[in-house]
Amino acid sequence: ATTVSGQAKKLTIGLIPADGIGKEVIPGARQVLEALPNIGVDSPSFNFINLDAGFEYFQKNETALPEKTLEIMKNECDGALFGAVSSPSHKVAGYSSPIVAMRKHLDLYANVRPVVSVASEKDFSQKNVDILIIRENTECLYVKQERQTTDESTGLKVAWAERKISEYASRRCGKMAFEMALGRDKFRQNIPLEKRFWKGKPKVTIVHKSNVLSITDGLWRETVRVVKENDHKYDSVDMEEQLVDSMVYRLFREPHYFDVVVAPNMYGDIISDGAAALVGSLGVVPSANVGDKFVMGEPVHGSAPDIAGQNKANPIAAIRSAGLLLEHMGFHQQALHIYNAVDEVLRRGEYLTPDLGGRATTQQVVDAVIKLVQ
Amino acid sequence: ATTVSGQAKKLTIGLIPADGIGKEVIPGARQVLEALPNIGVDSPSFNFINLDAGFEYFQKNETALPEKTLEIMKNECDGALFGAVSSPSHKVAGYSSPIVAMRKHLDLYANVRPVVSVASEKDFSQKNVDILIIRENTECLYVKQERQTTDESTGLKVAWAERKISEYASRRCGKMAFEMALGRDKFRQNIPLEKRFWKGKPKVTIVHKSNVLSITDGLWRETVRVVKENDHKYDSVDMEEQLVDSMVYRLFREPHYFDVVVAPNMYGDIISDGAAALVGSLGVVPSANVGDKFVMGEPVHGSAPDIAGQNKANPIAAIRSAGLLLEHMGFHQQALHIYNAVDEVLRRGEYLTPDLGGRATTQQVVDAVIKLVQ
């Protein structure tokens, strides 16, 4: 659906705010995209389509992800921005997470999550974190093949879930990790050595638990290893491994030890929330669900029902996710422009939401970013 | 096998140092047990049996857990102390983790992991952590029912693992959590309010990911909830829930928010390593594998091949695990005696191993504890 009007590409972006603070931060991110000035001849302009999904939608319509939302994304959108989804507080028949379904239906096979220290006068973050987490996004326990049986002798319930790890998914996710390690290294060359967090060779850390799951995590580990071993292109990238438990421990003890981290779906989910704690707040950590044909930006935080509707949610994660969306659609310069504006707002520390110890509203932070973006 | 000789019980303890630093810290813990003075009439004396297991043993004998070790534990021992096991750095045919097998064969259904701030002059630990993690110890992905298939159309490998959650295991593990919450509360009554980390009602936090695993984690969550709802005994215990990703985030942001945390096997594994990072080192965090008939103490740390054989491993986790072993065998006074000696050594900070920023050897720390125990 990418069209050329005059010199600027017109990108159609699906907006799925979904639940809770998703409804506040996604409109914020949209405003930032709309404020982007022309940077070079290929600067895009935007066309937005609001799309339904989420737990609140489910409660009224018996589905959390209407067919129409998927169809419009597939047929009319160049990319999308997703907000957050609420989790039912008890078991609800027929409900199934729309974000997990979207990742699958759009084949968004890697969830790219950069976690970077907040450079700020205020001290709410470890100063030496610059990690890119690549989370496999289509399988592991997220295939949701579950069943319940009954133990004949006791009459008690027994439930089972399948965990799937395929060579196919592990390989393309591993490839993404090595590619991004090279890309980060290239990008760093423009930064003076003393200002770089990461000064060494690029490195990919493979997370697994093959001491227990020798077949599934064994396949994951071996497949990712082979991606590097079979391709001289990755000779300059170091490779190491961490067991998932020890990974979480080291993440907190030595965050500066990690560059790119690649993990199966569930471990990646846990590790990225953990890493967010290192940089002061989940409210600043973005992600992109990346496939070969489609990208969907998504803040890592949840729908935060406790603060929803109060104009105090941190829009930074959503704004950065809009940047990641642009980056993965090939608009590097525009993405960098957004990242730099966000970094500067955080550095100044004048407009910070309560999660970062400030008193600014969502809209004030959005406005502060827009001022620097324009 | 508990016998009475004179007034003192004689306890037979199986010692399984297994691999790496396990061979240094388990003998250290043994020395502390041997040094325990008579405290009251039911003070035990000890008889130790050295038992084989581990990856190094596997390399010579083609099994990581000889039948004999299991038999002697079942027939001759009152309890056991396990060291640590090395993980093969690549796939090794026929190898299977002996610790996972022992937990299963001895039906040690709960892994009890207290994570407590190190009170010390030196500042290597958050000051407000006092969490008891109860990890389900027999099922989840640890049932190790894995298989590998081939995708017909592509010829690529696909691997599957089963995750089992049963009402039976969830219930007894949940019950353990509420019991221990009451026990901790009772114990705290002896501590002046201003010196308590945790000042409120006892609380159990249930960890799950039922927004994705609605059947397995749904059963886990519901079963643990019902343990409290069906028993007025637990009326004084608060109950709340955390999704596992958000649990790890909050653990780092607000460790003082948690009292007792109960989790399925794999989440519990990850969370307890994470929590160890909050208290300065994995080298101070003990655990007990607890069943109705048998207890096995086990430091949470691994075999640390990088420092093995150098007399610099931290023996604190193993010593505390010996304390936990006594506690869960009913010898509360003796356990407390060990805990207090360890706390005092840490508080003084004179003898600390390198993981805590000191220069003491394993044996020096053991000796310092023994001096205070005698």
Ligand SMILES: CC(C)[C@H](C(=O)O)[C@@H](O)C(=O)O
């Ligand atoms: C809402 C939930 C299904 C989701 C996940 O587990 O993937 C969320 O935690 C995330 O990280 O995007």
Ligand SMILES: CC(C)[C@H](C(=O)O)[C@@H](O)C(=O)O
């Ligand atoms: C060695 C490994 C199998 C074990 C586990 O995962 O249970 C260890 O990490 C632990 O926490 O005791």
